Each structure stands twice: as structure tokens, then as C-alpha cells.
Amino acid sequence: MAGLVAGCSGGDDDAATPPAEAPAVTDPVVTDPTEVAPATDPVVTAPTVLPTSATTPATDSVAVGTLPPTELRTFQVDLIDPSRQTAAAAGTPGAPDRTLETTVYLPATSEPAPLIVLAHGHSGHPDKFTDLATYWSDAGYLVAVPRFPLSNDRVPEPYVGDIAEQGRDISFVIDEMLAASASDDERLADRIDPERIGLFGLSLGSLTMWSTMFNDCCEADRIDAVIQSDGAFPLPAERLSEITYPVMIAHSDMDPFFGYDTIRSEFEALPKPAFLLTMFGARHAAVGENTVTPADETFRQATTVFWDRYLGGRPDTEFPATVRIEGVTRFEATP
Numbered sequence: 001m002a003g004l005v006a007g008c009s010g011g012d013d014d015a016a017t018p019p020a021e022a023p024a025v026t027d028p029v030v031t032d033p034t035e036v037a038p039a040t041d042p043v044v045t046a047p048t049v050l051p052t053s054a055t056t057p058a059t060d061s062v063a064v065g066t067l068p069p070t071e072l073r074t075f076q077v078d079l080i081d082p083s084r085q086t087a088a089a090a091g092t093p094g095a096p097d098r099t100l101e102t103t104v105y106l107p108a109t110s111e112p113a114p115l116i117v118l119a120h121g122h123s124g125h126p127d128k129f130t131d132l133a134t135y136w137s138d139a140g141y142l143v144a145v146p147r148f149p150l151s152n153d154r155v156p157e158p159y160v161g162d163i164a165e166q167g168r169d170i171s172f173v174i175d176e177m178l179a180a181s182a183s184d185d186e187r188l189a190d191r192i193d194p195e196r197i198g199l200f201g202l203s204l205g206s207l208t209m210w211s212t213m214f215n216d217c218c219e220a221d222r223i224d225a226v227i228q229s230d231g232a233f234p235l236p237a238e239r240l241s242e243i244t245y246p247v248m249i250a251h252s253d254m255d256p257f258f259g260y261d262t263i264r265s266e267f268e269a270l271p272k273p274a275f276l277l278t279m280f281g282a283r284h285a286a287v288g289e290n291t292v293t294p295a296d297e298t299f300r301q302a303t304t305v306f307w308d309r310y311l312g313g314r315p316d317t318e319f320p321a322t323v324r325i326e327g328v329t330r331f332e333a334t335p
Contacts, residue, residue: 073105073106073107073108073137074103074104074105074106074137075103075104075106075187076101076102076103076104077101077102077104078100078101078102079099079100079102079172079173079176080097080098080099080100081097081098081100081172082096082097083097084098084165084168085097085098086098086099086149086150086165087150087162087165089150089155089157089159089161089162090156090157090159091155091156091157092149092150092156092157092159095149098149098165098168098169098172099149100146100148100149100172100173101126101146101147102126102144102145102146102147102173103126103133103144103145103146104142104143104144104145104177104187104188105133105134105136105137105141105142105143105144105145106137106142106187106191107138107139107140107141107142108137108138108140109140112181112190112191112193113140113141113142113191113193113196114140114141114142114192114193114196114197114198114307114311114312115141115142115143115144115174115177115178115192115193115194115196115197115198116136116141116142116143116144116197116198116199116200116307116311117143117145117146117170117173117174117177117197117198117199117200118132118133118143118144118145118200118201118202118205119146119148119166119170119199119200119201119202119205119206119208119209120145120147120148120151120152120202120204120205121151121201121202121203121204121205121206121208121231121285122151122160122203122204123151123152123153123158124148124151124152124153124202124203124204124205124289125147125152125153125154126145126146126147127290128153128289128290129145129288129289129290130290131290131296131300132288132289132290132300132303133145135300135304136303136304136307139304139307139308139312140312141307141311141312142177142191142192144173144177146169146170146173148166148169148208149162150162151166151204160204163204163207163208163211164211164215166208166211167208167209167211167212167215168212169208170208170209170212171212171219174197174222177192178192178194180192181194182194194222195224196224196312196313197222197223197224197311198223198224198225198226198227198307198310198311199213199223199225199226199227200226200227200229200303201227201228201229201231202229202230202231202285202288202289203229203230203231203257203258203284203285204231205231206228206229206230206231207231207232207234209226209228209231210228210233210234210235211234213226214235214239214242220244223245224245224246224310224311225245225246225247225248225307225310225311226245226246226247226248227247227248227249227250227303228247228248228249229249229250229251229285229288230251230252230255230258230284230285230287230288231251231258232258232262232263233266237265237266237269240266240269240271241269241271243270244271245310246273246274246275246306246309246310247270247273247274247275248274248275248276248277248302248303248306249263249266249267249274249276249277250276250277250279250287250288250299250302250303251263251264251276251277251279252278252279252280252281252282252286252287253278253279253280253281254280254281254282254283255284256284257284260278264276267332267334268334270334272334273333274333274334275302275306275331275332275333275334276331276332276333277298277299277323277329277330277331278329278330278331278332279293279295279299279328279329280327280328280329280330282295287299294328295325295328295329297322298322298323298324298325298328298331299329301319301320301322301323302319302323302331305317305318305319305320305323319331319333
């Protein structure tokens, strides 16, 4: 098997590079991040589901059924898709394959667990999501956080025009994770329930996530729930009616890139069930990464209860009163 899957990076810099629009319908081209027009409805092109390859051997295995600390249940694996090339981008040479360095968080249970794939954004990296991924893992979820080859913060100039391939990357990661669980892989055998899969996208990662969901005939059929955080729905608003799975949106009311009024109207148009966590005054994409904000704990609690309801088999789980903090967060659900 090949290796194993997170939006725009918030970080601590108020001048962080903003996200970009989604690609156009054919031969997608993504504009420079500074040219984004959040009020428009960008459209994502259709990626093709590609075959899987073989997984890099894992090390430091953890005994199934034990309850080790989360750091001992975390490992990295390279997922390599030899059927697709990595395009050359500014400061980054091309490659004959797609290599996705992926951080995997195992839950402390030996039972097959739901899979959450987390898509980072422009100038993002799996290392920026250790707190959130650990929280979800400790709650019983297997979390895969890939590093996209061209938009991560370790390349000289992170490139936003790779969204279509990143959408394919998510499909590939899901395929590889499920294949590893169905095999005798030392750490992943029988660890994933293939009937319970969720996607999370932060900022640019949300555009990647929707690209995956809407641009393959069958991809949405195996996804059970999605969370969009400080992102956008990159399709015409009328496509919202096609959504058949629960959606949670978390968004700052001060987001300068994806306007809150547009996001709120999309939330109201979503089929039931849908949820909106408004984060007052938060910087774009700061909540969710390993930054410190007043909304952090609320964000973790709300997203975890959402997963519990729609992936964890606990549909009656209540959102705690603490998801609403005066002046910090507001939480709403469609009636």
C-alpha cells in the first residue's frame, strides 16, 4: 500500500496569505490568494478516482486494545500514488508521482473506528492540527491528516492552483486507509469502519473537500458527514439541495476572505441537519489549528459532538451549553 489525509493556515500572523477561489469548471485555474472574491460562487472541476498503490512499512507499532497516550498512537506514513504526477510550481520541482506525507492518529479502542480525513489549507501542515486531531482521536476516531504536496508551508511558495489534484488526494487517502484496514497492516488492520467516514476542511481545505464530494459520481456515497471551517461552498448555491449528508459550518463573523453573510445564507439553504458555529472576532483559520483563541474548546466540543452524532453511532448526543459563550461563539441548528 502507498502512504495515508487537513484548510488555510491561520497561524499567529495577522498578515497570513489568504485563500484562493476554487478552480473553474474545465481546465481549472486558481487565482492568486490575494485576488479572491468571497462573494462569488466558484465552481470546482471533477477529479478522477485513481488506483491505489502500496503503503510504506510502518514502525513503532502499538498493541491493539491497550490505552497508550495519544503520542504513542500517532505515526506518519507516506502514501504514494504513482499514477499521477505532481506539477512543478514556483520554487518546487515536479515529481512523477503524488507523495502525501500523512499523520495518523489511532483511537484508544481496538474496535473498528470511524475515519476522519482532515484537509489543511494554503500554507498549512499536519503539524498545525495536533491539538484538534488528538482531541478527536481521544474521543474514539481514527484521524488521517495528509500534507498536500504544493500548498503546504514547507515549500518555498505554497501554490493554490492544485485544488483538483488535492481533491483526488483525499479520495486516494481514503482508499489507502481502507485498504490498510482490510489487510494485515501492522497498525491499521481492522481499525477502520468503512461505513463511517467524515471529512473536515479548513479554509482552502474546504474547497478541496467539496471538490472531492462533488466531482466524482460516487464519492459522496461513502461520506457520512462533513465539517467546513472558515471555508466556502465552491459551487452555485442551487447545488446545496443535492447534499444528502449532515453538514456543520464553523465560521468567523469577521472573515475577510469568505464573507460571513454569504456563508450564513448557505447554512440556511442547506438540507437538514445542518449546524453553524459562529466565532466572533476570530482571525481567518485561526480556530482549529494549534493557536490559542477563546473559541478553541467550544470548537473542539462542538465538532466532536457532531462526529458523535453522525459517525459515532450516538445520534442523541446533546451539544453542551458551553458551545455558546457570550461574545465568543453562537451555535445554531436548522429547525
